[in-house]
Structure formats: structure tokens, C-alpha cells
Amino acid sequence: MKRPLELPHAAEDVAMLEATWAEPSGFIGWLSHVDHKSIGRRYLVTAFVYFLIGGALAALMRLQLSRPDSGLIGPDLYNQIFTTHGTTMMFLFAVPVMQALGIYFVPLMVGARSIAFPRLIAFSYWMFLFGGIFLYVSFLLNAGPDVGWFAYPPLSETLYAPSRRADVWAQLITFTEVASLATAVSLITTVFKMRTPGMTLNRIPLFVWAEVVTSFMVLFAMPAVMLASTALILDRLVNTHFFDVEHAGDALLWQHLFWFFGHPEVYIIFIPGSGLVSMIITTFSRRRMFGYLAVVLSLVSTAFMGFGLWVHHMFATGLPQLGESFFTAASIMIAIPTGIQIFCWIATMWSGRIEVKTPMLWVLGFFAIFVCGGLTGVMLAAVPLNTQLHDTFFVVAHLHYVLLGGAIFPLFGAYYYWFPKITGRMLSERLGRWVFGCFFAGFNLTFFPMHVLGLHGMPRRIYTYSGTMGWGTLNMTASLGALLMGCGVILFIVDALMALRAGDLATDNPWGAGTLEWATSCPPPNSNFIRPPTVAGRDPLWDNPPDQPVIVGLRADVRDVLVTHVLDAEPDHRVEFPEPSIWPFLTGLATTAMFIWSIFTPWGVVYGALPVFVAMVGWFWPSRPDEGGTQPWPIRHRTLPRPNEAPAPGGAI
Amino acid sequence: MFSVSAIVFALTMAFVVTALVRGVSRVRNNRAAPSDRQLSRGVAVAVGATVVILIGLLIVSVWTGRSVASLHASSAVTIEVTGHQWWWEIAYDDAVPSRRVVTANEIHVPLHRPVVLKVTSRDVIHSFWVPNLQGKRDLIPGYATAIWLQADRPGLFRGQCAEFCGLQHAHMAFDIVAEPEVDFQRWLDGMRRPAPEPHTDDQARGRDIFMTGRCGGCHTVMGTAAHGQVAPDLTHVATRSTIGAGTLPNTPAHLADWVRDPQASKPGNQMPANPLSPDEDRALLTYLEMLK
DSSP: OOOOOOOOOOOHHHHHHHHHHOOOHHHHHHHHHOOOOHHHHHHHHHHEEEEEEEHHHHHHHHHTSSSTTOOOHHHHHHHHHHHHHHHHHIIIIIIIHHHHHHHHHHHTTTOOSSSSSHHHHHHHHHHHHHHHHHHHHHTTOOOOOOTTTTOOTTSSSSSOOOHHHHHHHHHHHHHHHHHHHHHHHHHHHHHHHHHOOTOOOGOOHHHHHHHHHHHHHHHHHHHHHHHHHHHHHHHHOOOSSSOGGTOOOOOOHHHHHHHHHHHHHHHHHHHHHHHHHHHHHHHHHOOOOHHHHHHHHHHHHHHHTTTTGGGGGGGGGGHHHHHHHHHHHHHHHTTHHHHHHHHHHHHHHHOOOOOOOOOHHHHHHHHHHHHHHHHHHHHSSSHHHHHHHBHHHHHHHHHHHHHHHIIIIIHHOOOOOOHHHSSSSSOOOOHHHHHHHHHHHHHHHHHHHHHHHHTTTOOOOOOOOOOGGGOHHHHHHHHHHHHHHHHHHHHHHHHHHHHHHHBOOOSSSSOOSSGGGGGOSSSTTTOOOOBBBBOOSSHHHHHOOTOBBBBOOOOTTTTTEEETTTTOEEEEEEEEOOOOOHHHHHHHHHHHHHHTTTTOOTTHHHHHHHHHHHHHHHHHHOOOOOOOOOOOOOGGGOOOOOOOOOOOOOOOO | HHHHHHHHHHHHHHHHHHEEEEEEEHHHHOOOOOOOHHHHHHHHHHHHHHHHHHHHHHHHHHHHHHHHHHOOOTTOOOEEEEEEEEEEEEEEESSGGGEEEEEEEEEEOOOOOOOOEEEEESSOEEEEEEETTTTEEEOOTTTTTEEOOOSSSOOEEEEOOOOSSSTGGGGOEEEEEEHHHHHHHHHHHHHHSOOOOOOSHHHHHHHHHHHSSSSSHOOOOTTOOOOOSSSSOOTGGGGGEETTTTTOOOOHHHHHHHOOHHHHHTTTOOOOOOOOOOOHHHHHHHHHHHHO
8 A cells, every 4th residue: 555655754843743732631621622633532422422312212212112001101201202312313413423523534534734713613512512411401300392303383382382391492402503503614614725735626535525515504404493493482582473373473484494404404414424435335345436426416416405305394284286296306306316326335346345344334234224214215205105104103214214324324334434543442343243233133123113103003202002003012023123222332332442441453544444534643643644645636545656745834833734725725825723722611601501591581692692702702812913824835835746747846845 | 116115125235235245255256347437337227227216206106196185076075173282173064053063083974975174273283194094184273274085985994193292192083984974964963963951860960060060161062051162072972982082982981080080091181180079970970971
């Protein structure tokens, strides 16, 4: 394998560089981290904890439903449980965990020293953490939301939900949207302005493309749900009458706003998953991804079409038939770009030399489950079938096949793939196979019977059912499957803890992959790359010639970062990045106080804004007026060798 | 549609497995990989097939949708269905107001005649669903929409709420009884009659308890002073097959349990418990049992 030419560098320079990029220690220091690797790790661990809690809630539901007429959990608690489960998995796990992978890996994969707006990322993490704590403290205080993760008014209006539970739901949305919008902005900027020279648009790794596309979807989809949830809070707090029918509000308006966000949300979760699949397949097939351009265009067109099919969640509301047909067509046609991706993956495997390591195993599981979920999705797009299957267990099965198949299986693959990169140690191949086996078998045992239950007429969101309906056996099967799945997850935790203590040490590139995150040590140094590499192909570690230049000329005594042009990633200028700071944490704290205060009184917004203002002033206080800012990159160094061109005289830039 | 999906699934899986086998075996036998040109051709064919299948499914789906929705006829029976937390108000409209029939949680329809259901909700969103007759239709407050159905075989069809509507969403079922035209008309005539006068002392005493107690504040019994509008009409309650919108079968024992403490079997519903002496209890039940 070709590696970029190592330049000898002075030891003291490296030491200075590492000290410059080091994060402060101590408790206050720990709260001040802005390094994307540190924040990304926290994000990943926190999201995984929320995943475990959400999974435990799911286990409680399965326990209650395993037998007919079960009296284990009453309707009040059950409604809180399923609402909190859905809300957790969508808002506190699936979206954030994919963004967390982006926070950790996108800067590494584009060869940057940092993520753009590092303090914003830190703020994003604190908002995400506090939002989740807020939800679960409320849940433990018997104020967990109980109006469904979709919170349809009028059920979520004060008249039918007088307690604070619906407010908790609506405000949690605000927390997570602030967090994910901040991350989206940072990721887009990182990819567009901080790619290493040589990484033109058509050489961006597919996972990075997936993160960019997802981030743009976040920018357009999240405002819709924030608008909706804010309007709901206003309805409940100051009687604005957006959605309450008694005062000429409109109950359907909510559904349009919510699903205009809600359907793209599915793709916000799935597209990063597909990026992971592309990465893993490429690495373990030992060949370049077949049909790179087709896959990128598929991602982009999926993102566009994803905004055009929200009405298929509303076929039962009685919209005009012509409109329904349009959305049916859109819902069916979105299968085309996904199909293109699947065939490109198959072609890559077909012509590759496959090594079936654990990450690859999860990708194979992904194929089986996601294709099945995609096909039931095409069925649901048809209005006549939809009005039968909508809001039954068939949909529960479908959405878990799509979301777990499309996101969680690739995600677990990514856990195995990138665990050595983050920790420097390998997860066990042997245990990994057991984890996969338990999870895959448990998953199918849990969710496949739900298709049948749905076809037999079992509606969703019921806390119990009568024994005369004959749904008992299949429900019991599903519950046993959930148990097996739980075992798989526990086994994974055991595997991770054991690996952290005494796993095999990872080499720099244990899988022989081609992308830049493997061009540095495991785990990466503080500055990501002692000598940031440039690239001459899509898979730099495979394509780069031995004399590929590296970036020199960035200062080692300050956090100096190279900014490049959007299209061709030609060097533009250098920027000095901010130091660690406690202010993002304090701003997060102040914002949290304001958000929580404001569900009790409108004055919370007014008085709560003052601490936020103070914290923001602290955050943006200029520290060294004489230094910092941007410095132009010397013009003579701007041009880089093109892919099939001899390096410019002068060698390193 | 299911079979098409199953075939597509099997084909895709076959491709994945073949690709896997070829990819894995290439590590050992070092056979030359197909060129990108050949791969492009394969992918193009597969994508083309996908597009054709999807367009086929689209046409079938729209066509079926048309025919399902176009069940119109002038001889239709019109029924108004209003959703409440957590029961169904059923009304058979008539040009003559006194011939209007109001009942709850049980719909009778004539065989082989289209029925138009005008649906709306009084409080939150519900969804009307009889799996074996027709797809769902949401009952949305502030909106009145119509849905058509037609029963072509006699029998009892279970329906239930399919949109999460709060605490007792699980216990919001109803029955549709499909019967020949003659039986349907007889039933409808029966429903038009006001409640019978009590014959025995027990029944008369039960009626007094009903009227002087709090029952009449929420329930209506036609032909009496009870005109409550927020709970199911009880004029013919003894003819219905279930209590509490499908929560319990309508037997005297269950009815007694329900009247004493409706919160036991359907916690959270709007009806309060009724602590009565055993004597009063029996009298009230005797009265309810005669409301046919």
C-alpha cells in the first residue's frame, strides 16, 4: 500500500503542535473542550446511552404486550413509555448519533485539523445532553410526554393535555433541533471550506457526501418542526390558537408541518447509514466504489425527493384523490435512487475481493433487512393498502425494518469499523459475530411477526388487547425476539468494555482502508495530522503516489487551519481557530434554563434571555485584538498537481 | 403486490449472495473481475427493471384507489359518525327530524347497498377503521369528510379507532352488523321508538334513580327527561352487544360491574363510579336491561 512520503520533522515542533491542540485538563477544563474528537466521542457515548434507555422502554412495552389483557403497565404509563421511546430514538439517538459520527470523522476524512466552528459544536453537544436529561428527569417525575412522538393536536392542546407533559415534548424538540442545526452548519462548512488540497468535489468520500447531504436536509426540515412545536407551545402558553379547533385553529396544519419535517427525517437517518455502507463495502471489497457519481447523485436526489412525499403519512385524513396520487408516485419513485445505490454496492462486491470481517457482516445484514423494509415501504405508498395498514403493527414493522436496517445495522458496522480509530484498540471478531447473530435473529423474530399482526388488524399504540383477538402468540414471539436483541446489545457492551481494557492494539490502518482518517495514528493525535496530507484520488491511501505532497507552513504555536476553495479545494487562506472555552457550556446552561422556564411562564423567555445574552457576550469576547483572523495563503503555493499531472516543481506546498 | 415484493426481495438477495460468493472466492482463486463496463451494463439493466416494476405498481395502485373510492350510488344509506374520547356516536339522518336515530358504538348496515359515512370528531383526532370492509378514515375536529363502504356478506364486522387518541385509545372499538334489508329496516324502526315505560316497580324505581341521580346529565334516554349530550345514547342500550365501546360484552353481570365502577375495566374514561346500595343497584340495572 502506498503511503504519503514521510517528511522528517523536528521533535520540538511536533511537541509544540500537540500542546497547541491539546485540550485542558481538570473539571473546568473538561467542560471547556472544543476538539471535535473529544466532542464527537462524548456525542457518540451519550447517544448510545439514550439508545440503551430507549431500548429499555421498548422492552417494557414488549413485556406489557406479550400477553393479552395484561395488567402490568396501565394506559397512563404505557402512553408515556411509547411516546418517550419514539421521541428518544428519533430525536436523541438516530439523528444525533449519525451527526456524532460526522463530528468525529468528517474532519479526519477531509484531512482537516479541526471542525469548522468548534465552539458551536461544543454548544451543540451541551444542548443535546441537557435536552435528554430534561426529558428523562421529567419522565421520572411522572411528567414524561404521553401524546405520541408526533403530538397531534388537539390531543396535545391544553384542553386534552392539561399537564406539562406535552410541553416537555415540544421543548425537547427545541433542544434537539438547536443542537442538530448547529452541527449541520459546522459540518457543511467543514466539508466545503476545509478539505485538504486535492480533494475536489468528485473525490469527497461517500460518507462525507452523505453527511453533507444530510446536513442540508437538516437545515430545511428542522425549521418546519421547530415552527410547529413553537406554535404548539404558544398555543399552550399564551392561547395563540394555531391548532385548537374551538377557536378556529386547524388540526391538519400541524400534520403538514410535522410530516414536512417527519418524512425527510427518515432520510436524515438513512442517508448517513448508506454512506457508512459505501465506506465499509469499499474497504472490505478492496476496490474503489463502483458508480461513485451515480451514488452521489442518488444521495442528492433522495434528499430532494424526500421533501415531496410527506402526505403519505396523511392518506387517511381524506385529501383529494389527485393529490394523493401525486404523493403515491413520489413515494414509489424515491425507491429508484435507493435501488441505484443498492445495485452499485452489489456491483462493487461482485467485482471485489471480499474479506468478511464483522463490519461487513453488519452490512450484509443491512441488505436483507433494508430491502425488505423498502419493499413494504413501496406497498405503503399505495393508497388502498395504506388506508388499511396505516397505524397498524404493519407500519411498526416497516419503520423498524427501514430505520434499524438502514441506520442501526450500518451503525453497528461502523462501531466495529471505527472503534480502533477512536480508541486504538480492536473489538473482538469472535464476540462480534455473536453480537451480530443475536441482534439479527432477535430483530427478525421481533419485527417480522408484527407484519402479520398488522395484517390481522392490530392497531398501534394500544396498551392492551383482548384475548379473543388471537394476537397473543405472535406478540409473545415478538417479545422473545426483543429479549434476544437485548442480549446482543449487552454482549456488544461487554465486547466494548473488554476491548477498552485489554483489546488488541490497533495498527494505523487495521482494515487496509483507503480514506484519510486512516492516514494518521489510532487514536489520532491532538492535531489530527502531524503533517496534513494532500490527496490525488478518491481513496488517497490507495491512490496517492509515494511523493504526494503534504501541507507545511501552518503555525504550530497557534491553532492554525487551512481554508480551501469550495469546488477544487485549492488553498485559499489560513485561519486561526478558537481556543477551548467554558462559554459554550455556560451558554448551553443558560439556554437550557430559558427553555425550561418558558414552558411555565412566557416571562421565562424575557428574563431567561438575559443570562443567554451575558453568556454569548463572554463567548464572543475578542481575546487578542492584535492577532488572529485570516491570513492569505501565498499565491505562488496555490496550484496543486492535478490527478494525472507531474507534481509542480518545488515539491511540498 | 405482496408477490411482486417477495420476488423482488428474493432476486435482490440472490444478487447479494452471488456477489458475496464471487467476491469472497476471488481472494483465493484470483479470477479476473468483470470490467466496469460490464458492471455498468448489469447495474443499468437492474435499475431499468426497478423502474419498470415501480411504474407498474404505481399504475395498479392508482387504478385500485380509483375503484375503491368510486362506490357512489343514489340509493346510499347515510350515517353520521362522530368520534368522542373514547366512544362512537352514530346517527342515521332523516328528512323528518323525529325519525332521526341516534345510537352508539354499533352500526347496522343493509347488505349490498352502498353506505356513506360522514365522519367528524367532537374532541381529538380519531380514525374509523373496519379492517374487513374498508380502509381508514380520520375523524378530525373541524373537518367533515365522507367515506363509502358496502357489505356483501352478512355478519358482524369489528372496527376500532386507529389514530392514537389518548388514554383509552385501546378501548375504542365498535361493531358493524351487516344484515338483509328487511332486518335492517326493522332494526331502524325499533331504534326510532322512544324508551318503553316501566312495567314493574323495580323498573320504575330504577328509572327514578336514573333520572334523579346523575345519569341523565350525560346520557339521553329518548322519551324521558334524560337529555345529556356528552355520553352515549342509552335509549336502546340493552340491544347492543358491548359496553364501553368494545371494552366488555354486554351481559347483565358486566353491565353491573360497569355501572358500579367503569374505571376498573377502562381506567380514565369520563364516567364516574356510582356507589349505590345493592338495592338501588339492582333496580337501576333492571331498568337498563329493559331499554330495548
